[in-house]
Amino acid sequence: MAAHGKRVGVNWDVETENVLKMRREGLSFSKIGLVYGCSEWSVRDAMKVRGVNTVRTRTVKTDAEIRKAHQEKAVRDALRRHTKAQAKKAASAWIGGLAPFSVLSKLDRDIQSGADPVEAGRAIFGNRIPRPLIGVHG
Template identity: 80%
Template sequence: MAPHGKRVGINWTVETENVRKMRREGLSYSQIGLVYGCSGWSVRDAMKVRGATVARAKSRKTAAEIRKAQREKAVRDALRREAKAQARKVAPSWIGGLAPFSLLSRLDRDIQSGADPVEASRAIFGTRTPRPLIGVYG
């Protein structure tokens, strides 16, 4: 087997320092391989043979970027919790499409007090009207 780099015409002994510099700048082995016209694995193996493994520099986030990300996550979490709470409020507590007597009596009380039947049923059941009311209140 030919030494690393010979098969692609690269003298890795000379290029080792350039690869180290590129790694410090944050490039991955595959990106460095594109520069030299070979695979990232070839670059990694060639550096390993020469004992020149250099960790890639990770870009550090500033404190402002971290705070912004935390705020955005807090907003997303709050919106998700609110949506869950709303779904729980609107979620019908009926089984098999039949509403319990307590909900039907509340609807009846609202209608008797003069509320619009359709609006009263939407306020209690959301957009899902239980089976006994389908023909009655639209």
């Protein structure tokens, strides 16, 4: 196996200082590899042979980035909970197509107070109308 750098025509003994300078500027090994026309791992191996620390470090997020990520997650969670609650509300309020008395009495109260029967039914049942209400016209 050729010495590190000989494969790609880079004299790493000379370039070590440049690589260290680029690392201090925040460039990743893969970006440095692009500069020299080789892979991230070629650069890592060449630096490791020369005693340079090549441990992969996790990028540290700033407090603002962490706060923003938490806020976005909170918004997503709130929207998911809201959607789930709406779906639960619109879910069948009746069992086997028969509406419970409490739901029917609420619908009756709404109709008696002058609400449009169709709209009152939709507000309670969504677009699915239980069997006892089919054919009922206020």
